[in-house]
Amino acid sequence: MKIGCPTEIKPQEFRVGLTPNAAQEAIAAGHEVIIQAGAGVGAGFEDNDYETAGAKIMGTAEEIFAAADMIVKVKEPQPVERKMLREGQVLFTYLHLAPDPAQTKDLLASGCTAIAYETVTDNKGGLPLLAPMSEVAGRLAPQSGAWALQKANGGSGVLLGGVPGVRPANIAIIGGGVVGTAAARVAVGMGANVTVLDRSVPRLSYLDDVFMGRLTTQYSDKAAVADLLPRMDMVIGAVLIPGAAAPMLVSREQLSLLKPGSVLVDVAIDQGGCFETSKATTHQDPIYEVDGIIHYCVANMPGAVARTSTIALGNATMPFMLALANKGWRQACADDANLLNGLNVHAGQLTYDAVGKALGIDVLDPALAIKQ
Incomplete structure (x- = not known):
């Protein structure tokens, strides 16, 4: 799988979706990692750190979105980014859709598969990707x-x-x-x-x-x-x-x-x-x-301490990111009910009940979504 990580463009957001360590793990597992130039600078990671890990550097977000099978970010995609998403592409990031009808509408229109950090669960009922x-x-x-x-x-x-x-x-x-x-x-x-x-x-x-x-x-x-x-x-x-x-x-x-x-x-x-x-x-x-x-x-309070936050988030998301890349999102979600709980959008349909209730949108059972 080709995993892409663009530079965050939300105002004053200095975190980055992939650390060099996470990129190295993904590459060791046989995947290709592409990072936008300068994406990690705010968190203290230089382009050379990613290149040493084996990742490729690309100059623009447009190149990243066009080439990647899966986009790994920190914050919800901004309007200009949502226009670059496409059908069949996986988006793995924080979404917070319930108070954001505009983003929800755009994600549905894109046809992408969006998995939200904040709704992935663990066996104790916790939220392991939100917790850090x-x-x-x-x-x-x-x-x-x-x-x-x-x-x-x-x-x-x-x-x-x-x-x-x-x-x-x-x-x-x-x-x-x-x-x-x-x-x-x-x-x-x-x-x-x-x-x-x-x-x-x-x-x-x-x-x-x-x-x-x-x-x-x-x-x-x-x-x-x-x-x-x-x-x-x-x-x-x-x-x-x-x-x-x-x-x-x-x-x-x-x-x-x-x-x-x-x-x-x-x-x-x-x-x-x-x-x-x-x-x-x-x-x-x-x-x-x-x-x-x-x-x-x-x-985005954690963005103020971008290095600490990026490393903490990367530690939590890396196992799930690797599962999505190694197995494909359908099999990864089929194998892990906790990851399936992170599925919010698939192929133009909303798949998370609390968001549907908040926005008045019909919801497809995520267990059915993975069979489509």
């Missing part, structure tokens, strides 16, 4: 929020850890999964007063044990959130429904409950956001203000 980036985004959330809290950036001027004689910041983390746990680890380490909310009592029990009383756990419901908001300096939205649009946790009306200059960090923005006033931002222009409340809603 969730870890990164979770760890970034408190430090990004701390920056937004600075007065020069529009925040209330509260230091996360406080100083002797001055209380630390109060942070609420809504969602105790991978993102929430990672965010709590950093926020607690920075000295903040942290409350984690979740609807799973076993998960809250786990967090209570792991953090040994260094944070507060609380069952998440509308009343609990409303009660906490007036006391919070920062709220981190860390909820996830696999493949589906994120639930709305804080309404615009509730912004009035927060103190002026408080910060909302929406890590769920890739799935549409969990605050009513959220809208996607970039690393270049990461924050905005609504009703006196600062919002940080960068849609």
Whole structure:
């Protein structure tokens, strides 16, 4: 199989879909790897690193898309990239289709087979290709929020850890999964007063044990959130429904409950956001203000630490990428139900139920799609 990796073109996205190590593994398995010139520079990988691994360098994305049987990326294909996809081509990347009808429409029209990192599962019910980036985004959330809290950036001027004689910041983390746990680890380490909310009592029990009383756990419901908001300096939205649009946790009306200059960090923005006033931002222009409340809603937070993120993502995706290349996507998905769960689009039909429900589109059973 010919595996292609173009340069990411989403604003301020420095990650790359294939590391030189992953390229070397694919080549050792008998495949051809083609990399767009400069694709890895943002993550600290030079063209020569790929050439040493045995990959070929091509100058343009058009050449990559035209030649490759499978495209491996990081972020969802942008409009210009979606025009280059073709029938029978495999796309393996993050998609986040539920809040993105335009991308969904284009992928369906292309006839390609699109497998989404974020809906591939494991035998424990986890999301192994989303988890490493969730870890990164979770760890970034408190430090990004701390920056937004600075007065020069529009925040209330509260230091996360406080100083002797001055209380630390109060942070609420809504969602105790991978993102929430990672965010709590950093926020607690920075000295903040942290409350984690979740609807799973076993998960809250786990967090209570792991953090040994260094944070507060609380069952998440509308009343609990409303009660906490007036006391919070920062709220981190860390909820996830696999493949589906994120639930709305804080309404615009509730912004009035927060103190002026408080910060909302929406890590769920890739799935549409969990605050009513959220809208996607970039690393270049990461924050905005609504009703006196600062919002940080960068849609590709892990791109800020591109080298760490690229290596972590490559470690997770490589086995699946090799299975797709070695067996072909149909056989690979037939052999692995977890990989089959990643199938979102095939030959003009949607194959992931949560996306279909979010966008009102009929869905083909993925088990039938692999037989077409």
